[in-house]
Each structure stands twice: as structure tokens, then as C-alpha cells.
Amino acid sequence: MEAMKDYVAHLDNKKRITLRGAAYQYYNVKEYENGCIILEPRQLVVPEGISAKTLSDMDRAVSNFKKGDISPAIDLSDF
Structure with missing residues (x-):
């Protein structure tokens, strides 16, 4: 594959x-031990x-809560 752009970049302060x-x-950055850096474009949607x-899971959880089918209370007093 041939490079579309070829230029020198430098770090700023x-x-x-x-x-x-x-x-x-936005880009996903992968940096490898051999010094190669790969940028993959990302679109946030x-x-x-x-x-x-x-x-469905939420409906089932609410249904169980209304029936009283719940786990015992967790004691958070130590925190």
C-alpha cells in the first residue's frame, strides 16, 4: 500500500x-513496542x-422487585 501523505511531524511543548x-x-491509537503507531478513525454516534x-432484563428486575423476590440488604456501614 502506498502512502497518501508523507511529512515529518514533531511534538509540541x-x-x-x-x-x-x-x-x-477522533482516532483510536495503538502504539507498539517497535515504535509503530496506528491511528484508526472513530466516529462517535x-x-x-x-x-x-x-x-426485557429491566422489566424482569422490576417485576421481581414488586413481587418481593429480592436479595437481602447489603450492610454498607463499614464504608
């Missing part, structure tokens, strides 16, 4: 590197909603 013309705002399985 706060030990940061600036990416020129970066296409994304709002989740679509709560999954059906999670909603």
Missing part, C-alpha cells in the same frame, strides 16, 4: 502531534436506543 488535514475528529434484551 505539551507532547502533542498535529495531523495535517485530518479527516476525522448517539446510540439508537436500548436493546430489546436490556429492556
Whole structure:
């Protein structure tokens, strides 16, 4: 694979590197012992909603609570 850009970057006083013309705002960084650094673009998105399985688990927990099917109280007085 051929490089799309080739330039020298340097650390600033706060030990940061600036990416020129970066296409994304967020990157996942992987740094290896041999000195290689891999940047993978990330896009932060709002989740679509709560999954059906999670909603089912919540319904079951509330149902158990209403029936009185709960675990014994935890003593937090030591904390």
C-alpha cells in the first residue's frame, strides 16, 4: 500500500502531534513496542436506543422487585 501523505511531524511543548488535514475528529491509537503507531478513525454516534434484551432484563428486575423476590440488604456501614 502506498502512502497518501508523507511529512515529518514533531511534538509540541505539551507532547502533542498535529495531523495535517485530518479527516476525522477522533482516532483510536495503538502504539507498539517497535515504535509503530496506528491511528484508526472513530466516529462517535448517539446510540439508537436500548436493546430489546436490556429492556426485557429491566422489566424482569422490576417485576421481581414488586413481587418481593429480592436479595437481602447489603450492610454498607463499614464504608
